[in-house]
Amino acid sequence: MYDFKIAAADSATLYRDLASALEGLIAGEPDPIANMANAAALIGESLPDLNWAGFYRNVDSELVLGPFQGRPACIRINFGSGVCGTAAATLQPQRVEDVNAFPGHIACDAASASELVVPILVEGELVGVLDLDSPDRGRFDAEDQAGCERLMALLGPRLR
Numbered sequence: 593m594y595d596f597k598i599a600a601a602d603s604a605t606l607y608r609d610l611a612s613a614l615e616g617l618i619a620g621e622p623d624p625i626a627n628m629a630n631a632a633a634l635i636g637e638s639l640p641d642l643n644w645a646g647f648y649r650n651v652d653s654e655l656v657l658g659p660f661q662g663r664p665a666c667i668r669i670n671f672g673s674g675v676c677g678t679a680a681a682t683l684q685p686q687r688v689e690d691v692n693a694f695p696g697h698i699a700c701d702a703a704s705a706s707e708l709v710v711p712i713l714v715e716g717e718l719v720g721v722l723d724l725d726s727p728d729r730g731r732f733d734a735e736d737q738a739g740c741e742r743l744m745a746l747l748g749p750r751l752r
């Protein structure tokens with residue numbers, strides 16, 4: 593049984609604890625789906641004020657839904673569409689304060705108000721994206737982005 597209780601007072605400690613928990617979960621496990629599933633569960637449980645946390649995978653240059661925590665979501669997203677597709681097309685993280693102000697935002701859950709999408713790159717190739725949604729506007733700050741980028745740098749090599 594894994595029983596992580598991660599509730600740090602500050603972001604730096606939170607993401608450091610999350611990184612070491614994630615390293616423990618994926619150590620020695622080569623299966624990408626299992627690793628994404630545990631990462632989604634860990635992040636979804638540990639980060640406050642999220643309504644969706646999960647992955648879209650790069651399948652032949654289309655984003656296809658992967659393991660996640662939250663409501664059922666759009667299954668396929670073209671590169672360039674919405675927040676996830678923009679992250680995939682540009683290979684740049686997308687931190688969106690207000691999704692309703694983002695041109696082409698794809699509303700999978702009407703409750704989502706802000707979003708953070710981090711591309712997952714392994715040796716320069718896009719493996720997929722991490723997508724976090726929050727019902728709170730402006731939920732994600734630069735520390736969340738940096739923390740999630742670090743988590744995805746750890747996870748990426750275990751996804752292929």
Ligand code: SME
Pocket residue numbers: 644665666669673674675676677696697698699700701704707723725
């Ligand atoms: N809002 C995303 C779609 C995925 S869901 O939020 C889970 C987007 O615009 O790409």
